[in-house]
């Protein structure tokens with residue numbers, strides 16, 4: 001599963017089959033409730049217009065920052081400030097919890113709702129900046145798709161968002177270019 005920051009960028013969905021189709025998945029209740037659950041937030045109620053706008057602003061910040069990192073540059077100062085604001089609005093508190101034969105120190109997020117969602121997504125990007133490897137940030141090799149991915153494969157061989165979609169599409173297209181429009185036989189799939 002891709003990190004939260006990539007998932008938010010990819011909510012600006014482009015039709016991977018070409019043709020220029022586009023959907024802002026922040027406006028898609030099914031996508032949004034799944035995203036909320038990934039952020040550790042109840043899937044209902046969904047964020048209102050102001051919350052969804054805040055998600056779009058963070059998405060633009062993350063897209064610019066990830067693009068800068070891919071080019072070997074640092075994210076812009078204003079973008080880092082925007083990320084820091086999201087982190088500041090979702091403060092943690094520490095607590096000790098007994099269990100499992102000992103006492104553990106826990107970090108408990110004190111924010112809920114949209115502040116928590118923005119905080120979780122910003123934290124995933126902060127983690128990338130602090131301990132991640134920017135050279136693993138990639139954009140799906142299908143130009144129509146444009147998904148951002150974080151390549152966690154050992155040999156950095158990931159090329160597609162989900163190989164079952166874009167990977168197969170490009171293979172079929174290349175086959176057709178070579179063989180003049182006919183569909184590939186099952187044996188032709190590599």
Ligand SMILES: [Zn+2]
Nearest residue numbers: 140145161166
């Ligand atoms: Zn793709």
